[in-house]
Amino acid sequence: GSPWEKFTMAPPDPIIGLTEAYLKDDFPDKVNVGVGAYRDDSGKPFVLPVVRDAEREINLENLDHEYSGIAGCPSFVDHALKFVYGENSAPLKEKRIAGVQTLSGTGGLRVFGEVLNRFGHKHIYVPNPTWGNHIPIFTNAGLEVRKYRYYDNESCSLDFSNLIDDIKAMPEGSCILLHACAHNPTGMDPTLEQWKEISNVAMEKNLLPFFDSAYQGFASGDARKDAAAVRMFVEDGHKIAVVQSFSKNFGLYGQRVGALSVVADTADESQRVVSQLKVHIRPNYSNPPRHGARIVSKILACPEKTNDFVDQCMGMANRIDGMRTTLRKALEDLGSSRSWDHITKQIGMFAYSGMSKDEVIALREKHHIYCTLDGRISMAGVTSNNVEYIARAIYDVTD
Numbered sequence: 094g095s096p097w098e099k100f101t102m103a104p105p106d107p108i109i110g111l112t113e114a115y116l117k118d119d120f121p122d123k124v125n126v127g128v129g130a131y132r133d134d135s136g137k138p139f140v141l142p143v144v145r146d147a148e149r150e151i152n153l154e155n156l157d158h159e160y161s162g163i164a165g166c167p168s169f170v171d172h173a174l175k176f177v178y179g180e181n182s183a184p185l186k187e188k189r190i191a192g193v194q195t196l197s198g199t200g201g202l203r204v205f206g207e208v209l210n211r212f213g214h215k216h217i218y219v220p221n222p223t224w225g226n227h228i229p230i231f232t233n234a235g236l237e238v239r240k241y242r243y244y245d246n247e248s249c250s251l252d253f254s255n256l257i258d259d260i261k262a263m264p265e266g267s268c269i270l271l272h273a274c275a276h277n278p279t280g281m282d283p284t285l286e287q288w289k290e291i292s293n294v295a296m297e298k299n300l301l302p303f304f305d306s307a308y309q310g311f312a313s314g315d316a317r318k319d320a321a322a323v324r325m326f327v328e329d330g331h332k333i334a335v336v337q338s339f340s341k342n343f344g345l346y347g348q349r350v351g352a353l354s355v356v357a358d359t360a361d362e363s364q365r366v367v368s369q370l371k372v373h374i375r376p377n378y379s380n381p382p383r384h385g386a387r388i389v390s391k392i393l394a395c396p397e398k399t400n401d402f403v404d405q406c407m408g409m410a411n412r413i414d415g416m417r418t419t420l421r422k423a424l425e426d427l428g429s430s431r432s433w434d435h436i437t438k439q440i441g442m443f444a445y446s447g448m449s450k451d452e453v454i455a456l457r458e459k460h461h462i463y464c465t466l467d468g469r470i471s472m473a474g475v476t477s478n479n480v481e482y483i484a485r486a487i488y489d490v491t492d
């Protein structure tokens with residue numbers, strides 16, 4: 094018999110599987126609001142003009158295709174760290190942040206999960222709900238995934254007092270994953286005052302805060318503002334870890350550009366940390382790809398290009414924001430009996446609609462609109478052309 098006889102058909106991925114189903118659907122007005130990838134107002138993938146400029150310049154440099162180092166391109170890592178910690182970050186100036194390039198956010202999460210496991214962590218806390226892939230990433234890294242309360246479905250808002258209670262109940266020294274901004278899937282972030290309280294409680298319990306920063310600049314349009322929680326925790330003296338993705342903000346999804354960093358006590362300690370990160374990367378994928386990191390470096394090394402990036406990233410965030418208002422208004426104009434206030438209260442790429450699983454399935458089967466079973470709608474896929482159609486369909490399955 095075949096060596097693969099015992100392989101059963103695995104279920105489709107809960108997010109990527111939606112795109113597969115969407116592509117097979119031949120209904121002309123079908124809509125893909127599953128995966129979190131930005132579309133322009135005509136529904137097309139969008140390449141930032143500043144990325145095109147950087148690529149043209151890189152092409153003219155006739156660079157080679159040699160291997161990168163295990164930790165990736167050092168200048169990319171420098172720029173990535175400045176981007177999230179800020180130019181004036183004390184640990185950055187003191188050279189006590191250990192940083193490596195990673196295979197985008199996902200790769201950085203996996204590497205750090207393995208490193209935690211290697212250095213004695215048995216579990217990690219993630220918000221409930223969280224990005225679906227967090228759970229298998231950390232499970233496969235050998236960690237038990239535990240959840241802390243984050244969102245109240247009834248009021249469609251942050252469940253802050255339970256969040257604090259759950260943090261207070263965590264064992265000393267636990268690692269807690271925090272979404273740096275634009276929480277996926279809920280679109281609800283703590284306020285700065287609430288972040289301060291989280292920071293204080295985390296300090297009392299000697300927790301290791303691990304920030305997943307997948308939407309910096311994409312949430313508010315202002316990269317500095319979106320890094321506020323990360324910077325606050327560093328100023329408060331936490332030895333945080335951060336994973337950065339450049340998929341959404343720079344629109345470099347398929348190039349797999351990311352960074353993982355750890356704030357250490359001393360420059361010497363940070364070098365030891367980098368050495369251990371490299372020990373985990375080398376047998377995993379050896380070294381990261383070059384092209385995307387060159388693009389990000391090229392942009393962040395040049396103040397003019399960085400300004401263009403900020404404008405263009407803001408343009409994406411603003412388009413999404415406009416669609417939130419339009420979608421909510423369309424639902425209200427149809428006379429929906431539900432409140433849709435949360436659509437405009439939430440930020441970032443997603444609307445956590447509050448639709449039930451049955452309503453999501455009806456949306457798909459009756460109206461050919463594809464979103465995840467938890468009712469998460471990627472606002473990045475909503476456009477002037479399809480927003481009315483989406484509103485009517487949601488109204489139809491929810492009223």
Ligand code: PMP
Pocket residue numbers: 129196197198199200224272277305307337338339340346351
């Ligand atoms: N973290 C969160 C919260 C995300 O939403 C995503 C992308 N959906 C990622 C990490 C990782 O994305 P990537 O691997 O493309 O950087």
